[in-house]
Amino acid sequence: MIIASYDADVLEQAFGIDMSGVEGLGTGAGWGRVAPGRVTDSHHHDETELFVVVSGQGDFVIDGERHPAAPGTVILFEPFESHVLENTAGAGGADLVFFTQYWRDAERAMTSATDPVRKGFGERPVFVFSTPPTPNGDLHLGHLSGPYLGADAFTRYQRMTGAEAYHLTGSDDYQSYVIGAARKDGRTPAETAAHYSAEIAETLRLMDIPLDQYTVTDQDPDYREGLKDFFGKVVASGEVAVAEHDALYDATTGQYLYELDVKGGCPGCARPTSGNICEECGEPNTVADLVDARSNLSEVAPRRAPAARWSLPLHAYAGEVRAHHRLGRVPARLRELADRLFRRPALDIPLTHPSGWGVEPREGDTEGQVIWVWPEMSYGFLHGIQSLGSRLGRPWKAADPTADWKIVHFFGYDNSFYHAVLYPVLYKLAFPGWNPDIDYHVNEFYLLEGEKFSTSRRHAIWGKEILNEDTVDSVRYFLASTRPEGLRTDFRRAAYEATLDETLIGTWQRWLNGLGARVVKHHDGTAPDAGNWTPEHTAFLAKLGSRLAAVTAALDNDGFSLAQAAAELDGIVADTVRFARAEGHLTDAPGWDSENRTATALELAAARLLAHAAVPVMPRFAGRLAAALGLDAPSTWPRTVDLLTPGTPVALADAVFFRPTTGSASAPTEPALTGWLTELARTVLRLPEDEAIAHRTLTQLAAGSLQAVTVQYQILDALDVDLTMDELLHGGTLSELAAVLAERAEPSAVAALTAGEDAR
Numbered sequence: 001m002i003i004a005s006y007d008a009d010v011l012e013q014a015f016g017i018d019m020s021g022v023e024g025l026g027t028g029a030g031w032g033r034v035a036p037g038r039v040t041d042s043h044h045h046d047e048t049e050l051f052v053v054v055s056g057q058g059d060f061v062i063d064g065e066r067h068p069a070a071p072g073t074v075i076l077f078e079p080f081e082s083h084v085l086e087n088t089a090g091a092g093g094a095d096l097v098f099f100t101q102y103w104r105d106a107e108r109a110m111t112s113a114t115d116p117v118r119k120g121f122g123e124r125p126v127f128v129f130s131t132p133p134t135p136n137g138d139l140h141l142g143h144l145s146g147p148y149l150g151a152d153a154f155t156r157y158q159r160m161t162g163a164e165a166y167h168l169t170g171s172d173d174y175q176s177y178v179i180g181a182a183r184k185d186g187r188t189p190a191e192t193a194a195h196y197s198a199e200i201a202e203t204l205r206l207m208d209i210p211l212d213q214y215t216v217t218d219q220d221p222d223y224r225e226g227l228k229d230f231f232g233k234v235v236a237s238g239e240v241a242v243a244e245h246d247a248l249y250d251a252t253t254g255q256y257l258y259e260l261d262v263k264g265g266c267p268g269c270a271r272p273t274s275g276n277i278c279e280e281c282g283e284p285n286t287v288a289d290l291v292d293a294r295s296n297l298s299e300v301a302p303r304r305a306p307a308a309r310w311s312l313p314l315h316a317y318a319g320e321v322r323a324h325h326r327l328g329r330v331p332a333r334l335r336e337l338a339d340r341l342f343r344r345p346a347l348d349i350p351l352t353h354p355s356g357w358g359v360e361p362r363e364g365d366t367e368g369q370v371i372w373v374w375p376e377m378s379y380g381f382l383h384g385i386q387s388l389g390s391r392l393g394r395p396w397k398a399a400d401p402t403a404d405w406k407i408v409h410f411f412g413y414d415n416s417f418y419h420a421v422l423y424p425v426l427y428k429l430a431f432p433g434w435n436p437d438i439d440y441h442v443n444e445f446y447l448l449e450g451e452k453f454s455t456s457r458r459h460a461i462w463g464k465e466i467l468n469e470d471t472v473d474s475v476r477y478f479l480a481s482t483r484p485e486g487l488r489t490d491f492r493r494a495a496y497e498a499t500l501d502e503t504l505i506g507t508w509q510r511w512l513n514g515l516g517a518r519v520v521k522h523h524d525g526t527a528p529d530a531g532n533w534t535p536e537h538t539a540f541l542a543k544l545g546s547r548l549a550a551v552t553a554a555l556d557n558d559g560f561s562l563a564q565a566a567a568e569l570d571g572i573v574a575d576t577v578r579f580a581r582a583e584g585h586l587t588d589a590p591g592w593d594s595e596n597r598t599a600t601a602l603e604l605a606a607a608r609l610l611a612h613a614a615v616p617v618m619p620r621f622a623g624r625l626a627a628a629l630g631l632d633a634p635s636t637w638p639r640t641v642d643l644l645t646p647g648t649p650v651a652l653a654d655a656v657f658f659r660p661t662t663g664s665a666s667a668p669t670e671p672a673l674t675g676w677l678t679e680l681a682r683t684v685l686r687l688p689e690d691e692a693i694a695h696r697t698l699t700q701l702a703a704g705s706l707q708a709v710t711v712q713y714q715i716l717d718a719l720d721v722d723l724t725m726d727e728l729l730h731g732g733t734l735s736e737l738a739a740v741l742a743e744r745a746e747p748s749a750v751a752a753l754t755a756g757e758d759a760r
Helices: 106-113 141-160 178-183 191-208 225-235 314-325 333-342 372-394 413-430 473-482 493-523 535-555 562-586 593-613 619-627 674-683 705-719 724-731 734-744 748-760
Strands: 012-016 019-020 028-033 046-057 060-061 065-069 074-077 084-087 096-103 125-130 164-171 213-216 241-249 260-263 273-274 293-294 303-313 348-350 352-354 368-369 407-414 437-443 446-448 489-491
Touching: 028 084, 060 096, 065 724, 084 096, 106 473, 125 141, 125 372, 141 164, 141 407, 141 473, 141 489, 141 535, 141 562, 141 593, 164 191, 164 372, 178 191, 178 705, 213 372, 225 372, 225 413, 241 348, 303 314, 303 413, 314 348, 314 413, 333 413, 333 437, 372 413, 407 413, 413 437, 473 493, 473 562, 473 619, 489 493, 493 562, 493 593, 493 619, 535 562, 535 593, 562 593, 562 705, 562 724, 593 619, 593 734, 674 705, 674 734, 674 748, 705 724, 705 734, 705 748, 724 734
Parallel strands: 125 164, 125 407, 164 213, 407 437, 446 489
Antiparallel strands: 012 019, 019 028, 028 096, 046 074, 046 096, 060 065, 060 084, 241 303, 260 273, 260 293, 303 348, 352 368
8 A cells, every 4th residue: 555645845846846756656656836826847748647636726728728727627648748737826825736647658659749639739820930031132042942931831731731820921121231232222221121022022922932921011000119019018127228338330430330230250159250140150249249350331440339228138038048948849959059158157138229220219218229120020020910910800919929829930040049049038028928839940051052142242043033833843842852951951053953854854744644644545534443452552552651641740840841841752753653663564464454453543542642742842733733633722631542533534644744944955966766766656556647755755655565565576676675674664755765775776777777767
């Protein structure tokens, strides 16, 4: 017998409250006490945990939803479910006492880890932000590959799973970099911001990135006053004050220096950086702490002098930031940055800067200064939610954020400090009762031919240069497959064109066209019903199921990776091409009609799966493929691999999903034997004289195995070249096979055949 009683005298600090253990029950167990006004730390673990409330009153808070906790309440948390217990009693109230048991169950933990309901967002609104671009220029592929494509694919997937998800961004008009662009363009900052904001919106449209909210901060009539209100709340916390700290000024003009107007060595990593943030290590600087600082406005070394600005002692909030990082999805890269920063003895961050471009705070203590655009952006996200809500008739207010909001941020690593360290602290100061639930998705730099994209060096490929209705799917696929997730990656035009020609056209489109041709030839252009199943058929269905699980995991919030999602899409095609090649040996063999129907039905199931799974990455391709399969545009995420309904019209044979790059190279000369081989194929397959077949494969032409054997013997007899059946059916187009034959045959035999062609 084991008897354990609650004893307040043996409690110790754990999980932000007071706990004691109970031994001998066969599971982990313990007593806990939550004092009035206190709350347990939010945490996730692999154990299943049971709570029994013994006395007191409070709430369990789970994903922003509150559930009452009263004496006699029992609640079971599945593995990995975040949970918080709060004592809602005021000062002088009673302790909330509970008993807990927890245990490990590997099967239950695995089920929970893959449970789409647990990983989903339920009924909560999900606000997905791609970091607002600076309107000092248009968007290039380096920009598009990161936050914007990532947020768009994430939002599309979440909607397909039933989430109420919205994609929001806007133009970050009050950046100091807009002033620099205005100088070069001979415009006012407002004119420059308005011009490039419109250009950015158009590029996003060309990239098939629709937005639910696009906030233009300098043109929104309610933005300035809302920002001043927010900043006032931060100041009213008493934690932000006007303080004098050293600043740098241009020695010739006397202009205050920050961001683009100054450069030097990063005080953290020593690499070259501009003012206020280091793109390499992600650490902020105060400008005055730059090593060997130099002004970009003159050749004279800048002078140092104190400046009184609204400042935040960020170093005092290490605990709050760490607690915030335990609540949502925060990559280790961001947590490491925060830990590195909080090892500094002090980290005083100016929240205002002297400037004539921006929004001045209402507080008159810093005349001639504006709210720094980076702290400003923390309000901008809330304002975007409010603006969206006003159009949708929803009660979302920037001044009153609520616990049920789920916020998801996509940004580059150089913005990590602002999003994941500074903003949670500002929210804590402005809204002490709000515990923002934010997930972070960060990307590294995307290089161009091995070097950083650079507007000033004209080393960039702008979105408008490459995007049109024929290229948008291939660009999205290539950017997804090479997206800089965890490390820097590279856009190389030759690699992009090779992917387009060899993967998307040479493999995906070739397979789909060939499948369509076989459906026309053997099933009158409609989807056949499956017949008898072989072990290979069931194994292939299971493999498609594994691919579905893998692409789902790649697009889910926990493990989101566009690069992995693109790889899984290609894997669906690669698996199916291998399957079709193996099954093709019996295409025309008598007595195997039932099994051949099953093989074709499974290929169509793979095409159907591809149409659904490709929506987040390649929405146009997905829609066109679905239409060619006789399906409506996919709107829900598949949970199973489904066969196409028998009798459904299939229009794949001549469908064009991707087109080769035009103007990149002159049209290649056809191999010498192309004419001879196409005529041979036309005769054996009984094709019309006017049908262009040189750039199609025998499989696409619906050649059966017996017809392929006939072509094989004719080639052997004429050229003494023995092509294998696999080479004939899957080795390339007739033109490509002609090139192979020309390489292997005796020159005299080639000359004799081509001479005969010329004579005709």
